[in-house]
Amino acid sequence: CLPANQERFANGRLATVQFHPSAQVVMTAGHDRSVSLFQVDGIKNPKIQSIYLESFPIYKACFSVDGEYVIATGTHHRMFFVYDMMSGNIIPIQKVRGVEERFLRSFELSPDGSFMLVTGTSGYLHLLSMKTKELISTMKVNGRCTASAFTPDSSKVYSYSKEGEVFIWDVRSRKCLHKFEDEGSLEGKCIALSKNNQYVACGSASGVVNLYTTDACLKERRPKPVKAIMNLVTSATCVTFNPTTEILAVASREADEAVKLV
Numbered sequence: 001c002l003p004a005n006q007e008r009f010a011n012g013r014l015a016t017v018q019f020h021p022s023a024q025v026v027m028t029a030g031h032d033r034s035v036s037l038f039q040v041d042g043i044k045n046p047k048i049q050s051i052y053l054e055s056f057p058i059y060k061a062c063f064s065v066d067g068e069y070v071i072a073t074g075t076h077h078r079m080f081f082v083y084d085m086m087s088g089n090i091i092p093i094q095k096v097r098g099v100e101e102r103f104l105r106s107f108e109l110s111p112d113g114s115f116m117l118v119t120g121t122s123g124y125l126h127l128l129s130m131k132t133k134e135l136i137s138t139m140k141v142n143g144r145c146t147a148s149a150f151t152p153d154s155s156k157v158y159s160y161s162k163e164g165e166v167f168i169w170d171v172r173s174r175k176c177l178h179k180f181e182d183e184g185s186l187e188g189k190c191i192a193l194s195k196n197n198q199y200v201a202c203g204s205a206s207g208v209v210n211l212y213t214t215d216a217c218l219k220e221r222r223p224k225p226v227k228a229i230m231n232l233v234t235s236a237t238c239v240t241f242n243p244t245t246e247i248l249a250v251a252s253r254e255a256d257e258a259v260k261l262v
Helices: 214-219
Strands: 014-019 025-030 034-039 047-052 058-063 069-074 080-084 090-093 107-109 115-119 124-129 135-140 145-150 156-161 165-170 176-181 188-193 199-204 209-213 227-229 238-241 248-251 259-261
Touching: 014 058, 025 058, 025 069, 034 058, 058 107, 069 107, 107 145, 115 145, 124 145, 156 188, 165 188, 165 214, 176 214, 188 238, 199 214, 199 238, 199 248, 209 214, 209 248
Parallel strands: 145 188
Antiparallel strands: 014 025, 025 034, 034 047, 058 069, 069 080, 080 090, 107 115, 115 124, 124 135, 145 156, 156 165, 165 176, 188 199, 199 209, 209 227, 238 248, 248 259
């Protein structure tokens, strides 16, 4: 296949590549301050449009669940942008009241489209309403939070700490339901939950990705992994399941072509 973004390569590092939830469209965004959309046909992959965010290198961009908006955070900003693809409007969200962070960078959207979870410093997790972009509540893990993931039904959040502990939160009550230790993890890096809620994958700085059953994670303090994937030799920075929970992709951005499909 041709490069998805062959009609407009980025001038800087790409921070995000994401498929649209319902259309045959792929988005790229990155350090050159732009978000680009391409029609994926595999033949020409024509560019649909690009938007430019003045002095705003993008840390992460993500389609909303309904596919109508793109949310983008910057590398060194406490504000973020919402791009309305239907109207073409770019809406700046200047400051979220109650969120005292120097930068807003890493975030996750809940699968039901209701919530945006922003990872703060010092272990703080800020739960925002997607509708109003206002703070609902703040949760805190021990140490520093490096990655979070919603369960497929949006009822719980799994937060992975730098110290290798995973905290499981109830979204409604914002209470910590359980926490467990990721076996052998010296530093947590990334976490993913399968769409059928059967598995949890935790990737660490050593490159090891541990695969657990969700049942074991909810009950045990030190669950045994179903499988430990040792194929990466550099830090595991991305883990994700395919929609049918048959394949797990593990990757490291610290080495070229360090992508494995399990």
